[in-house]
Amino acid sequence: MKLKDKVALITGASRGIGRATAVRFAKEGAKIIINYFSSESQAKKLVEEIKKIGSDAIAIKCDVSQEKEVKEMFGQALKKFGKIDVLVNNAGIVYDIPLFQKTVEQWKRTLDVNLIGVFLCSKYASEIMLKKGGVIVNISSTNGINSNGPDSADYDASKVGVISLTKNLAEELAPKIRINCIAPGWIDTDMNKNLPKDYVKGEKEKTFLKRFGTPEEIASVALFLASDDASFMSGSIMVVDGGYK
Numbered sequence: 001m002k003l004k005d006k007v008a009l010i011t012g013a014s015r016g017i018g019r020a021t022a023v024r025f026a027k028e029g030a031k032i033i034i035n036y037f038s039s040e041s042q043a044k045k046l047v048e049e050i051k052k053i054g055s056d057a058i059a060i061k062c063d064v065s066q067e068k069e070v071k072e073m074f075g076q077a078l079k080k081f082g083k084i085d086v087l088v089n090n091a092g093i094v095y096d097i098p099l100f101q102k103t104v105e106q107w108k109r110t111l112d113v114n115l116i117g118v119f120l121c122s123k124y125a126s127e128i129m130l131k132k133g134g135v136i137v138n139i140s141s142t143n144g145i146n147s148n149g150p151d152s153a154d155y156d157a158s159k160v161g162v163i164s165l166t167k168n169l170a171e172e173l174a175p176k177i178r179i180n181c182i183a184p185g186w187i188d189t190d191m192n193k194n195l196p197k198d199y200v201k202g203e204k205e206k207t208f209l210k211r212f213g214t215p216e217e218i219a220s221v222a223l224f225l226a227s228d229d230a231s232f233m234s235g236s237i238m239v240v241d242g243g244y245k
């Protein structure tokens, strides 16, 4: 098992990529802190699923953009498991609407959750990890490398920020903490469920593998980065997009 006796906190683990990562890590022996924001019943169901796998988990409601809540979440996690070895900064939101219809409030909310949330969780995780070491995995997006288009301008900016923050954190937290980033392409989750069918068809056509990825395919890469298999990696950005042009 690659994460035997490790404790992992995964933000936005109630659904999608975060959920798949929680299950994958638990199968590799990790105890899991499932952070959620609004999907309480799904988070609680996941706690039970992880216990059935033979590991342990708790679910903690916390808005990752709110410093007080983040501080409390890490306090609660530490009280329950006594340590945190791995943080996956996965929580994210998107407003797919025309650029100039986006309000300042929507811009700020996107940056607060997707970027400030990564800063806050990394800050409180690192206070714990700097003593005994640890690993952080950030989830950015290929939108942070090549902008996807004006409808997601705020989201794209937040994901550029996550890539930049990964490199700065890797320098700041070395050598005790390794921090790397995954830039997924299209993944089949709730985040994309309202996209127009024709647009989805076109995007699949542009993807070399002719499909969207699964959350489990991102979880595999998160496991690699969280484990000792990636012991000489820090500050790296891994693109996982099935090939895209």
Ligand code: NAP
Binding pocket: 011, 012, 013, 014, 015, 016, 017, 018, 035, 036, 037, 038, 039, 040, 062, 063, 064, 065, 090, 091, 092, 093, 113, 139, 140, 141, 142, 183, 184, 185, 186, 187, 188, 189, 190, 191, 192
């Ligand atoms: P998803 O299915 O929509 O799930 C989003 C998760 O984020 C949910 O668990 C949600 O929790 C949580 N969340 C939202 N706001 C939060 C907040 N303020 N505090 C804490 N948690 C919050 O999305 P996904 O596709 O799995 O995306 C996961 C990550 O991958 C995101 O960072 C996203 O930008 C990135 N990504 C996704 C794709 C893709 O194509 N799907 C591609 C590239 C990158 P609740 O349900 O409890 O509210």
